[in-house]
Amino acid sequence: MVKPTKVMNSIRALRDARGLTQAELAARVGVTRQTLIAIEGGRYSPTLELAFQLARVFGVGLDDVFQYPEE
Amino acid sequence: MVYVERNVWSSLVVTAIGMIVYVVIVLQEADGGPLTTVDWAPIMFWTIGACIVASIVVSIVWGILAGMREPAGVGKSDVRDRDIARMGTRVEQAFIAIAGVGVLLLCAVQAEWFWIANTMYFGFAIAAIVGGIARVVAYRRGL
Numbered sequence: 001m002v003k004p005t006k007v008m009n010s011i012r013a014l015r016d017a018r019g020l021t022q023a024e025l026a027a028r029v030g031v032t033r034q035t036l037i038a039i040e041g042g043r044y045s046p047t048l049e050l051a052f053q054l055a056r057v058f059g060v061g062l063d064d065v066f067q068y069p070e071e
Numbered sequence: 072m073v074y075v076e077r078n079v080w081s082s083l084v085v086t087a088i089g090m091i092v093y094v095v096i097v098l099q100e101a102d103g104g105p106l107t108t109v110d111w112a113p114i115m116f117w118t119i120g121a122c123i124v125a126s127i128v129v130s131i132v133w134g135i136l137a138g139m140r141e142p143a144g145v146g147k148s149d150v151r152d153r154d155i156a157r158m159g160t161r162v163e164q165a166f167i168a169i170a171g172v173g174v175l176l177l178c179a180v181q182a183e184w185f186w187i188a189n190t191m192y193f194g195f196a197i198a199a200i201v202g203g204i205a206r207v208v209a210y211r212r213g214l
Contacts, residue, residue, distance in 0.1 A: 005213065031149040034073045043213030044151055 005045040008067045012040050014058045029053040074145065075152040076210045077137060079159075081129040083203030089122035090196045107185040115192055155209045163202035170194015 015025055026036040029050060038044035039054075046054070055065045072080075093114060100109045138145040173190045 031151065032073045032147050034076075035149050035151040038151060038213065044154075045214075047150055050150060
């Protein structure tokens with residue numbers, strides 16, 4: 001199946017490194033756990049605002065959380 | 072499954088069942104004769120009313136059951152729900168527009184009230200079903 005978004009992310013690794021569960025991270029950025037699962041799995045591209053919120057929770061830059069492959 | 076997705080599923084299933092029930096009742100009433108002789112209005116409005124009530128009841132019951140499993144998720148919606156709802160609405164509007172044009176054409180040729188009303192009814196029903204399917208697919212496979 002073709003993924004609906006090319007945007008890749010490191011949320012899972014960043015979350016694991018900080019010992020955060022999906023539910024905890026979802027609550028921190030104000031989304032449902034299912035939305036966080038969809039973002040982690042590359043099935044939903046978050047809004048810019050949500051992307052910044054996620055980066056802020058991890059204390060890193062946007063590029064460290066989300067990556068876009070070269071053509 | 073999030074609260075809004077449950078509501079989408081409830082509406083989708085109830086609308087599909089309601090449409091089938093409506094068709095069966097109309098065909099029974101026609102009893103092999105012309106469909107235009109059927110007193111369609113009360114059947115249509117009762118079916119629409121029953122669908123609205125059933126959809127609300129299913130959502131509430133399902134919500135209670137889901138809330139017992141995951142109390143934190145009750146009634147929550149977020150930006151993804153809004154994005155998916157917006158996409159579903161765009162899909163629905165296309166079908167409603169087609170039905171609207173169909174109604175205008177039927178009016179232009181002075182068709183029977185039965186065909187005009189049913190074109191609009193099926194336009195709404197099919198729009199709701201296709202829009203619901205689009206939303207469910209977006210929840211399951213991604214937006």
